[in-house]
Amino acid sequence: MGTRCALLLAAAAALLTGCQASGGAEGSDARTSVASRPSGHGEVFLAVDECSSRGRTGFSEVPCTSERAAARVLARHHGEAGQGPSCPARTDFVLHISESRPAKDEDGDGAVxxxxxxxxxxxxxxxxxxxxxxxxRTVVGDCVYSAGRxxxxxTACDGSGERTPEYRVASAVRSRARCGPATALYVTLGGSRPVGCAEPVRAATSSPS
Structure with missing residues (x-):
């Protein structure tokens, strides 16, 4: 499953709560929980621009030139996701790193x-x-489908996902009043432009390029 977002039909009166990430073991979804497995590459475990492998037993830090390298760190934050800065828009998945006691760590105290x-x-x-x-994160250009409640x-806009796309986020604005007339629902995005104006997929894709 992909990212879940609260929605509001355009005819309703108030905007609901924002996006929440759902779990996934292969990294194609938003969140993946792992125990840190330091390998001695770099002073900080999975620092920005470092790479990780992906295996059945979890993720390990490896050189980005390694054949085992599968993903690169775009940003690294302390604490739980959602409690600090947002991940960059190009983030494919989030690794949640638990404490461990490697030979090398961030400040020499024996703990990550x-x-x-x-x-x-x-x-x-x-x-x-x-x-x-x-x-x-849900961003402009993403497609969604109604999940009830x-x-x-x-879901993938090209139809390759398990569910057919029903709406596409056409723009991000500061308030609902700034959405275009084709808007069918509002999606909470967060950030400085928190309102996503979503249009029915047919209407969004049939517009002249």
Whole structure:
């Protein structure tokens, strides 16, 4: 499953709560929980621009030139995702890193603090790209479908996902009043332009390029 977002039909009166990330073991979805497995590469475990492998037992830090390298760190934050800065828009998935006691650590005290790393796959697919059907954030260009209970979930715009896209986020604005007349629902995006104006897929794709 991809990112879940609360929705509001355009005719309703108030905007609901924002996006929440859903779990996924292969990294194609928004969140993946792992225990840190330091390998001695770099002073900080999975620092920005460092790479990780992906295996059955979890993720390990490896040189980006390694054949095992599968994803690169775009941003690294302490604490839980959602409690600090947002991951970059191109993030494919989030690694949640638990404490461990490696030989090398960030400040020499023998422990890696809990935190999370915003990851991007080195090779396609990139579910975090606009229309990709996943990632921890909903952005302009993403497609969603109704999941019931006034909630939507992301799906690939090209129809390759498990669910057919019903709406496409056409723009991000500061308030609902700035959405265009074709808007069928509002999706909470967060950031400085928190309102996503979503149009029915047919209307959004049939406009002249």
């Amino acid at each position: 603090p809990r935190g999370h790393a915003c990851m991007r796959n080195l090779e396609p697919p990139h579910p975090g790209d606009p229309g990709g059907g996943g990632g921890p 006034r909630e939507v979930r992301e």
